[in-house]
Amino acid sequence: MNTNIQIKSALEMLITEVKPKSPVSLNLVDALGYVLAEDIFSPLNIPPFDRSPLDGFALRACDTLNATKEQPTTFKVIDFAPAGKPSTKILGPYQAIRIMTGAKIPDGADLIVPFEETEFTEEWVKVFKTYKSNSNITFKGEDIKKGQRVLVKGDLINPPEIGILASIGKNEVLVYDRPKVAILSTGDELVDVNQPLEEGKIPNSNSYTIAALVKRAGGIPYILPHCPDHLEKITKEISSTLKWADILVTTGGVSVGDKDYVMEAFQRICDKFLFWKVKMKPGTPITAAKYKDKLMIGLSGNPAAAFITFEIFVKPIIKKFRGLEKIYPLELESTLLSNFTKVRNQNRFVRAITYYDSGNFYTKLPDSHSSGVISSLTKVNSLFFIPAGAGPFTEGQKIKVQLLEGEDLLP
Ligand SMILES: Nc1nc2c(c(=O)[nH]1)N[C@H]1C(S)=C(S)[C@@H](COP(=O)(O)OP(=O)(O)OC[C@H]3O[C@@H](n4cnc5c(N)ncnc54)[C@H](O)[C@@H]3O)O[C@H]1N2
Numbered sequence: 061m062n063t064n065i066q067i068k069s070a071l072e073m074l075i076t077e078v079k080p081k082s083p084v085s086l087n088l089v090d091a092l093g094y095v096l097a098e099d100i101f102s103p104l105n106i107p108p109f110d111r112s113p114l115d116g117f118a119l120r121a122c123d124t125l126n127a128t129k130e131q132p133t134t135f136k137v138i139d140f141a142p143a144g145k146p147s148t149k150i151l152g153p154y155q156a157i158r159i160m161t162g163a164k165i166p167d168g169a170d171l172i173v174p175f176e177e178t179e180f181t182e183e184w185v186k187v188f189k190t191y192k193s194n195s196n197i198t199f200k201g202e203d204i205k206k207g208q209r210v211l212v213k214g215d216l217i218n219p220p221e222i223g224i225l226a227s228i229g230k231n232e233v234l235v236y237d238r239p240k241v242a243i244l245s246t247g248d249e250l251v252d253v254n255q256p257l258e259e260g261k262i263p264n265s266n267s268y269t270i271a272a273l274v275k276r277a278g279g280i281p282y283i284l285p286h287c288p289d290h291l292e293k294i295t296k297e298i299s300s301t302l303k304w305a306d307i308l309v310t311t312g313g314v315s316v317g318d319k320d321y322v323m324e325a326f327q328r329i330c331d332k333f334l335f336w337k338v339k340m341k342p343g344t345p346i347t348a349a350k351y352k353d354k355l356m357i358g359l360s361g362n363p364a365a366a367f368i369t370f371e372i373f374v375k376p377i378i379k380k381f382r383g384l385e386k387i388y389p390l391e392l393e394s395t396l397l398s399n400f401t402k403v404r405n406q407n408r409f410v411r412a413i414t415y416y417d418s419g420n421f422y423t424k425l426p427d428s429h430s431s432g433v434i435s436s437l438t439k440v441n442s443l444f445f446i447p448a449g450a451g452p453f454t455e456g457q458k459i460k461v462q463l464l465e466g467e468d469l470l471p
């Protein structure tokens with residue numbers, strides 16, 4: 061059995077098992093946050109015609125050759141061209157068409173002079189200088205050329221991409237579906253959040269933390285009713301869940317206790333067992349297995365361990381299922397504002413709060429780092445990785461932190 065393995069090996073083992081979900085077709089706004097499963101080529105020139113970028117007059121530049129401040133040239137206004145209603149007139153010598161921003165350039169015109177540079181009435185317009193041909197014209201295809209690849213398979217769809225798709229007349233796109241992530245908390249001590257507590261029982265908080273983390277990572281969370289520490293029941297629940305879920309995340313029951321059955325359940329169900337125990341704190345007893353194209357990941361029941369190991373191992377998996385290529389967190393240099401003096405012979409992820417001020421990042425560490433403590437997770441937005449044997453770390457020292465959000469900023 062693969063046990064006591066390095067963090068990197070565990071991550072690689074998991075990631076190699078993941079293929080992006082099958083593509084689905086979605087309407088534009090529904091595609092927000094999905095990843096493109098196709099290259100997008102423009103069927104149109106954008107803009108589709110030569111157009112005016114200003115409100116003013118369409119003229120022939122050659123007619124402005126002798127215009128000066130003292131001796132302006134006068135043009136006869138022969139038509140009005142608002143946006144969306146092109147003029148049908150052909151512009152002749154010393155004629156002008158009053159034109160609005162976004163309107164098609166009339167035939168014969170090769171210049172737009174903005175209102176501010178003219179004097180005009182309804183019948184005539186005066187210009188006071190010479191203009192070059194093609195001044196103030198936005199040309200057909202200047203922004204996007206017909207046939208041009210505007211978006212690439214693997215691009216994340218954010219509001220700008222939705223606008224680009226709409227601008228080329230596309231209202232449906234092929235995107236990788238989001239993975240369905242089932243969450244199963246195990247433990248005889250668990251009670252659902254709205255149920256009364258008896259002696260020795262605790263509310264199940266992990267299912268909710270994990271569901272929120274799944275949502276933030278872009279997966280679709282499904283909280284299953286929590287399960288007692290009972291091998292047959294856990295096995296049955298996981299087996300039926302894997303008929304529809306892409307990923308199953310459990311919490312609890314992965315250590316060496318008499319009632320820790322999750323790993324055994326994985327072994328019964330899987331067609332490939334991946335590992336048990338990773339060389340890290342917290343969350344050492346994490347376990348993983350594969351059944352068909354589905355992954356089962358068993359996290360420690362300790363709330364902070366479950367949180368941290370989700371971020372390290374489950375989040376990149378969800379991202380790969382979503383079709384993203386950048387699946388690892390953004391790492392940045394920060395100045396430590398706390399002391400962390402313990403030196404341990406074990407890799408460690410320390411929960412951290414990182415913020416930006418006047419050109420620098422700063423990181424504070426909460427007081428408690430125990431894996432059973434949930435309260436010190438508040439405001440945590442980053443993790444500080446301490447390799448085995450490293451430290452002590454003191455206030456003012458430069459450290460590297462991994463951000464739990466903001467991966468969009470990756471190069
Ligand atoms: N003899 C040993 N004991 C333990 C070892 C070890 O190496 N030798 N490792 C410890 C470490 S480290 C961890 S981590 C835990 C992992 O244990 P499990 O994954 O089996 O988790 P549980 O024992 O089921 O629960 C641990 C803790 O978390 C609470 N919990 C569980 N589920 C939830 C939930 N859904 N919501 C909130 N809190 C939950 C549970 O009540 C326990 O207090 O094993 C150590 N033991």
Ligand code: MOO
Pocket residue numbers: 340341342343344345360362365431432
């Ligand atoms: O490996 Mo555990 O999560 O430190 O209590």
